[in-house]
Amino acid sequence: VLGMVGEMELNHLKERQRAGIEAAKAKGVYKGRPVRLDHKKVREMAAQGMKVSAIAGQIGCSRGAVYKILGS
Template sequence: MLVGYARVSTEDQDLTIQVDGLAAAGCEKVFSEKRSGTSTDRQALQACLEFVRDGDVLLVTRLDRFARSMADLHSMLSTLSERGVGFRCVDQAGVDTTTTHGKLLLGILGSVAEFETRLRAERQREGIDRAKANGVYKGKRATIDAQRVREMLADGANLRGD
């Protein structure tokens, strides 16, 4: 059985393109969710990994939709392999753990994806540091209304909630 997994990072993103691509590739069942790839709480992915059986092939549209890091990728692929489940990327032709060349390509692409993620994080950190040095970056906008807190304290509320 071909089983698909689709993921987007935020609620305002659309899963349609991924789900349609997986259906067109022949997936009989597709698990999908809107969760950050860095999240360790991807319930649809866990359900998908529990669902697949010996002889099944798990399909994703792209590698970055599936794994957070090389360690994460290798861990999940190892689990799938032990259970006799193959793995394929629809939009990254050649990434297919049911072939020797596909396994090689998977390792290379996984390393490149992790490298890109780390570069992106470094550039973001550099940009934030530069903005802070220029007095432009003030951090996350306050989510607490300071005036409301003062009013609550004046009305007898305390920080413990008693």
């Protein structure tokens, strides 16, 4: 029974948090995390035929970050 009450409270907390974030986005206050890498440059380098490891080394990020940019 206590587990069920805890789960219900967690759901209510998440709903209130989601509502607060949506309200902040509507006001233009909440914009998310700032972009650290230049996505356009990464895509240009990939279009030139550079390998992911070389792009990551030149930009100073992980290969996973490069893959994430190229996948989106």
